[in-house]
Amino acid sequence: MRQVELNQAWAEGNFYPRWGTDLALGHGMPIFSYAPPLLYQATQLVHLTGLPLDESMKGVLVFGFALYSTGMFLFARRLYGAYPALVAAAVYVYAPYRLREAYIQGNYGQFMGLAFYPLVFWAFHGLVTTGQARYWFAAPLALAGLLFSHNISSMLFMPVFAAYLVILILLTAWQRRPAINPERDRGSPLSQIAVSFFRAAAAGLIGLGIAAIFWLPAFGERYDIKLEGITQGFFDFRENFIGLAELLSPPLPLDLAAINPEFPLGLGLPQLAGALGGLLALGVLAVWQWQGKSGAEGAAAPSAANPARTERVRFLEPLVNTAFFAAFLLLYGFLAVPASQVVWERVPLLDLTEFPWRMLGPAIFCAAVLSAAGFFVLATQISRTTEKATRYLNVALGISLFIVIALNGYYLYSSQFIPWGTPTPADAFAYEVRSGAIGTTSTGEFLPRWAEQHPQPDTLWPDYEASRLPQVLDPAMLPAGASAQTTAYLSEAIAIAIESPQPFRAVLRSLYWPGWQLYLNGRPLPFDITPDTGLIQATIPAGQHT
Helix, strand or coil, rough: HHHHHHHHHHHHHCCCCEEEECCHHHHHCHHHHHHHHHHHHHHHHHHHCCCCCHHHHHHEEEHHHHEEEHHHHHHHHHHCCCHHHHHHHHHHHHCCCHHHHCCCCHHHHHHHHHCHHHHHHHHHHHHHHHCCCCHHHHHHHHHHHHCCCHHHHHHHHHHHHHHHHHHHHHHHHHHHCCCCHHHCCCHHHHHHHHHHHHHHHHHHHHHHHHHHHHHHHHHHHHHHHHHEEEEHHHHHHHHHHCCHHHHHHHHHHCCCCCCCCCCEEEEEEEHHHHHHHHHHHHHHHHHHHHHHHHHHHHHCCCECCCHHHHHHHHHHHHHHHHHHHHHHHHHHHHHCHHHHHHHHHCCHHHHHCCCHHHHHHHHHHHHHHHHHHHHHHHHHHHHHCCCCCCHHHHHHHHHHHHHHHHHCHCCCCCCCCCCCCCHHHHHHHHHHHHHHCCHHHCCCCHHHHHHHCCCCCCCCCHHHHHHCCCCCCCCHHHCCCCCEEEECCCCCCCEEEEEEEEEEEEEEEHHHHHHHCCCCCEECCCCCEECCEEEEEEECCEEECC
């Protein structure tokens, strides 16, 4: 239904609107100042091919699935190699939480946001460690893609991302010490840290700058909407923790006779197995690293004559990465269960997340990386012990991918999407009435704060039902012999033709928002705001006016 509004705006030539004129039961609201734009703008681009809006949005979701697997493959390959990366990609895509989002819940902004997690890590990892030109493009764009996709997913991402950059910068400087890697020595560790920090900070600032057209107004005008509604009642985080049994539950068959089948909020069995494999790999990597270190005491640079030192260098980065993602998997898993309530109550802004089960998003990301670590150790051991390593690796990879997909077969069911085609503003209006989702929001959280009362559907529904321009000026305010007719109803302008034999006080059925201007025959007209309803009102003199 938000797509309906963007589609209307594009038809007017307004490609980045702020206001949804037909939302809030025809009274308008600043939906596009707060709803991240990537999903809707991408859907609109697909719609240019001639597909209806609903199929266009599904096309964007197909592209989102491709981002999940491609991004995770690229990132895990940098850390552990190609075979482990394929396992990680499958674990990240085929997760109950992912398929629940796609087929049941339908929070597609969040769905798209989580697709950018591995892409951001891959791009910034490449930028910090190599500084190649392609990563200067990829890193800011990937970060901007996340910020353009989903607010809460961006907020949950930042702690693990910032911590990883710190670890990566320090690890990169350590690995480039002359004692370990003389051919890559480009200065002191401090200078290496400074260069890496500059790259990460510059790319991060560029990404923030690209996305500032969205997040800056959303953040700067956060007090102009009724955001407090998303932390109360059903949306209180205290009501939405996951029990430990559900978090660790095995795959469960769905009741396909239900329109919205009960869908478990668990990590998923492949994700749990991958995480366990990663934790076991952590111990093995620690042993291998210790053996390499103890066997290389007093040795010179890594070479064929010093295999122990070579092993020490080889396993240091996998060890650090595995330990890092294991720690954050435990952190995000903890934040999803009731035992973490005291943390939720004390950490600022965390309550805006609403649902602790959202922690499954970053937790599954960490589990996917850990699954790559587990397969990396398996592949390394196979390569050490047999001459037919490639054959055995292919078999192990095939079995792993089959198990990951098969264990999620329950959730790849024939979906029951509503065939919308390309809805109209009247469809959006009717949807709001049926669902009670005022302005396509859960609690009216994007309504201007001046609207203490929600708009009512009976005022403008007759016009929408008859497919005519809404009567914006309240006819009950017209004096005898006066008339008013809406002549234009656009995403950034509304025009009304008025004729009255005497002055009168007009109430416009449009919600006030900072920046609105009222003009009478092209000249600015003072106005004020009606109490409680938040509508615009002004005194109109006698005569004919626009």
